[in-house]
Amino acid sequence: MRMYDIIVKKRDGGELTEEEIYFFIEGYTKGEIPDYQASALTMAIYFQGMSQKETATLTQAMVDSGETIDLSQIEGHIVDKHSTGGVGDKVTFIVGPLVASVGVPVAKMSGRGLGHTGGTLDKLESIEGLQIEMTKEQFINNVNQHKLAVAGQTGNLAPADKKLYALRDVTATVDSMPLIAGSIMSKKLASGADSIVLDVKTGSGAFMKSLEDSEALAREMVNIGNNLGRHTVAVISDMNQPLGYEVGNANEIKEAAQILQGKKVMDLRELSLEIAAHMTLLAEVFSSYEEAYQALEANLENGKAFNALRTLIEAQGGNVDMIDDLNKLPQAKYAVEVKADTDGFVKEIDAESIGVAAMYLGAGRATKDDEINHGVGITLHKKIGDKVTASEPLVTLHSDQEQPEASISKVKEAYTIADEKIEAPALIHKVIK
Incomplete structure (x- = not known):
């Protein structure tokens, strides 16, 4: 098999086989295929696109290029949540405790931010003493015991994606729907959850500015997840203005805690309940969306969701006084x-x-x-x-x-x-x- 023939085939609109895609991903990850041939193929994909089958295979090949996280020791159906990014997006800090409050395990692997605010881990580190680095055993034990843990990504997840993204970034091939979808989903699939809810942003503060492009990306990612055996749902939400009223790190933690205490910041509250409801439905805890939404809404009002946040912070060594008295942040x-x-x-x-x-x-x-x-x-x-x-x-x-x-x-x-x-x-x- 030659890389040259694979490039020609895709350039002319052909559908690549599983063997051809794995040949490319494995060879490029090992350094056996040069950048100039990899960039030629990504440009061909940019113009010709990929079928659902090709995109799913590309994603799985990127998953297989590195380690995968085995969460099989966690009891129950694990549901993950991923946002394509936005301004004032502190939904994870509301959704995680909400979903945990009804007994669904949330094993969240998160990263740091490069851009307008910190990532999930940076925001959590606004809380004094909170540890986001933990052993796999600690992580699994926390989820089994408290139904919720948030940790930094460990291991060498989807190294092919990291290498390929760096190349796409300098060869004008980032904006390819199958390549974007495969990049996002390879990391989520390697993280070990049973099901995934995607929050796909659209608008001025989103990666995808138009609703049409956001919907196309959402469908692509849902197809990948479902084709690779992970039940996946996407919620397309608006990012034509910041979410909630706070943008930053400690102040976003503060606003998330206030929502969990029953504060009515309606856009943030509504989106959090929407995503949490779909997560609990995927875990088959409730029989209908309405039942899930009502139960979760009740846990915002009765303090159970806020207690789940307190438990997360305490279990990971954080100073819980900062959540009990938000002025201490x-x-x-x-x-x-x-x-x-x-x-x-x-x-x-x-x-x-x-x-x-x-x-x-x-x-x-x-x-x-x-x-x-x-x-x-x-x-x-x-x-x-x-x-x-x-x-x-x-x-x-x-x-x-x-x-x-x-x-x-x-x-x-x-x-x-x-x-x-x-x-x-x-x-x-x-x-x-």
């Missing part, structure tokens, strides 16, 4: 208000610009070596459809600089004020099974 030196220049109604909030403003404050990383400042961030006061008067605060910047000019400028750029009121965009666009 890290805080910035200054609170700087960014005010509206005119009267009117909020027409648009460019979520990505809000995220960049948070990164300028130190809430995220521009490079992988940057350190996260857990105390800085942004509190939104106005969202799409809200009435605004001149000199009224749009946001508060929590900053360690007295005048964070770059962030102020970015926030002003993010907000569009109009004369007429418009309706906020729908939060949940579609569920794909």
Whole structure:
């Protein structure tokens, strides 16, 4: 078998066999296939696409290129959740405790962030003492005992994906639906869950800006999961404005804890319940979506979900006082208000610009070596459809600089004020099974 022939076949629109895909992935991972041939194939895939069968095979080959996590010692049906990323997305900290509160095991492997805010692990480390590095035995024991654990990814998961993504990033082939879907799903499948719920974002603050592209990606990933024996559901949710009112690290933990204590931040609450309901349905704990939603909503009100968060923090060595008294979480030196220049109604909030403003404050990383400042961030006061008067605060910047000019400028750029009121965009666009 020759790489040249595989490139020609895909260039001309042919369907690659399982043997040809494995030949490419194994050879490229081992360094036997050069970058120039791998980039030629990814460009051919970019233009010609891949069938469902090809995409599933590519994903499985990337899973098989490294270690897989064996979670078979965990009791019960393990359901994982993955978000394609967004601004103010602290859903994991609500959904994990919610799902655990009804007895479904959540074994969450997460990463660090490169971008506007920290990743799941960075945000959790806002809590003093909390350990995200643990042995496999500790991780499994925590899930069996408490139904919930969140840890850093261990082992060499899907190394082919890591190598291939680095190549795609510099050869203009990132935006290929089968390659994006295969990249995301290879890591989720290697992480060992029985079923997966995907939160696919769409809009200005999402990787996929259009609903059409978001739906195509969601369908591609659901097909991969189902074709490879993992029941997968995708929820397409809106990211045309930040989710909730807090963007950062400690302040996102604070908002998640408040939701678990019953606070009615409606978009964040609604999306968390939606994702949690689908997770519990996949675990076959409830017989209908309505039954699942009602039971989970009850656990937001009665304190069971909040107790599950407290248990997670305690079990992983964190200072639970920081959750019982949210004022003990890290805080910035200054609170700087960014005010509206005119009267009117909020027409648009460019979520990505809000995220960049948070990164300028130190809430995220521009490079992988940057350190996260857990105390800085942004509190939104106005969202799409809200009435605004001149000199009224749009946001508060929590900053360690007295005048964070770059962030102020970015926030002003993010907000569009109009004369007429418009309706906020729908939060949940579609569920794909």
